Amino acid sequence: MKCRVCRGPAVIDLPRHNANFCSDHFLQFCRRQVERAISDFDMFAPGDRVLVAVSGGKDSLALWDLLIQLGYQADGLYIGLGIGDYSDESCGYAQRFADERNLQLRVVSLRDEYGFDVPTASVASRRVPCSACGLTKRHLFDAAALEGGYDAVATGHNLDDEAAVLFGNTLRWEIDYLARQSPVLPARSGFPKKAKPLVRLSERETAAWCVVRNIDYLVEECPMAAGNRHLGYKEALNRIEERSPGTKASFYLNFLEHMAPLLAGQAKQESGALSVCSSCGSPTTGEVCAFCRLVSVSAAHEAVPVELLGRRSRGGAR
Amino acid sequence: MRVLLRNPRREVEVAGPLQVTSLLDRLELQRESHLVICDGTLVPVDSQLPDDCVVEIRPVISGG
Numbered sequence: 161m162k163c164r165v166c167r168g169p170a171v172i173d174l175p176r177h178n179a180n181f182c183s184d185h186f187l188q189f190c191r192r193q194v195e196r197a198i199s200d201f202d203m204f205a206p207g208d209r210v211l212v213a214v215s216g217g218k219d220s221l222a223l224w225d226l227l228i229q230l231g232y233q234a235d236g237l238y239i240g241l242g243i244g245d246y247s248d249e250s251c252g253y254a255q256r257f258a259d260e261r262n263l264q265l266r267v268v269s270l271r272d273e274y275g276f277d278v279p280t281a282s283v284a285s286r287r288v289p290c291s292a293c294g295l296t297k298r299h300l301f302d303a304a305a306l307e308g309g310y311d312a313v314a315t316g317h318n319l320d321d322e323a324a325v326l327f328g329n330t331l332r333w334e335i336d337y338l339a340r341q342s343p344v345l346p347a348r349s350g351f352p353k354k355a356k357p358l359v360r361l362s363e364r365e366t367a368a369w370c371v372v373r374n375i376d377y378l379v380e381e382c383p384m385a386a387g388n389r390h391l392g393y394k395e396a397l398n399r400i401e402e403r404s405p406g407t408k409a410s411f412y413l414n415f416l417e418h419m420a421p422l423l424a425g426q427a428k429q430e431s432g433a434l435s436v437c438s439s440c441g442s443p444t445t446g447e448v449c450a451f452c453r454l455v456s457v458s459a460a461h462e463a464v465p466v467e468l469l470g471r472r473s474r475g476g477a478r
Numbered sequence: 479m480r481v482l483l484r485n486p487r488r489e490v491e492v493a494g495p496l497q498v499t500s501l502l503d504r505l506e507l508q509r510e511s512h513l514v515i516c517d518g519t520l521v522p523v524d525s526q527l528p529d530d531c532v533v534e535i536r537p538v539i540s541g542g
Binding site: 161170171172173180183217218219290320362363364366367368371372379380381382385386388390391394395398399401402 | 484485487508509510511512513515519520521522523524525536537538539540541
């Protein structure tokens with residue numbers, strides 16, 4: 161295969177674009193896709209200070225690398241979720257990436273700073289692990305962005321992530337969730353602006369960016385996520401994509417262009433005005449915010465090792 | 479050729495030479511969900527993998 165641009169040897173084939181690229185032109189392609197997402201959805205202004213949600217995986221490290229290349233002042237925040245060896249390893253990848261490029265990375269340990277971890281929170285709050293994890297990360301990234309005076313939080317959600325979420329919400333006709341699905345959420349009282357600059361790149365493309373750029377990332381899957389519904393949707397969409405390249409991009413990007421405007425205003429309004437959490441000061445609809453309630457119930461619970469949670473999950477499935 | 483697979487990490491021996499797309503088919507792996515890296519270099523699906531190379535098939539799907 162030859163590069164579509166220079167006719168040199170290709171390193172990657174992208175059926176959805178009916179194109180193959182050499183290393184240099186693949187990197188150029190990725191930069192242009194991210195620039196286009198940032199521009200189309202008004203994510204950042206030139207020179208904005210951006211806080212990147214860093215996990216040590218391919219998407220967040222590719223995102224951080226791309227934002228730096230595109231000239232943004234991007235710092236990283238890594239949250240140690242306490243998921244056994246997985247968290248220890250992922251923190252190492254994030255820290256090495258930052259050190260090698262002289263970038264600012266702040267590391268927050270849930271166990272050290274809040275007295276709990278995700279496996280324990282999952283059991284103590286009876287939430288699935290991904291729910292406890294998501295709630296925690298959203299709260300801490302929002303708080304850190306506001307505290308640090310950042311213009312926006314950037315997350316590594318890619319085309320596959322967004323298409324899978326859209327697929328799941330469409331299968332159940334979750335109008336409220338569909339109405340809220342957007343690659344950018346504007347800042348509002350107590351919440352920073354949030355953006356997903358990788359929505360025009362597939363997971364295969366963000367992984368390839370890392371390989372071509374020699375970015376070492378944690379390849380292994382989070383042990384808490386194994387077998388979740390989101391992965392099933394991705395597998396199903398990829399089967400369709402192989403038979404009909406471009407389907408994922410059409411599904412998601414055409415939703416944003418044609419369907420999202422029709423759904424605007426359909427999202428349920430939060431009942432009543434937001435008040436301030438009596439514990440941490442974050443916006444909340446109750447007296448205490450969901451994160452502080454999670455901290456309260458989880459920190460008081462005996463620590464649950466990730467291995468035990470895995471056995472419980474498997475036992476429950478029988 | 480020696481083929482490294484992930485999640486879980488394991489190695490298999492596959493006789494070469496073989497085209498990338500044939501290797502993925504033989505291992506029943508989706509092209510859209512994997513990258514193929516031959517002796518440290520990313521390769522497209524029509525590449526011919528020599529019998530004496532080391533191949534990593536890297537999954538790209540994450541569940542977060």
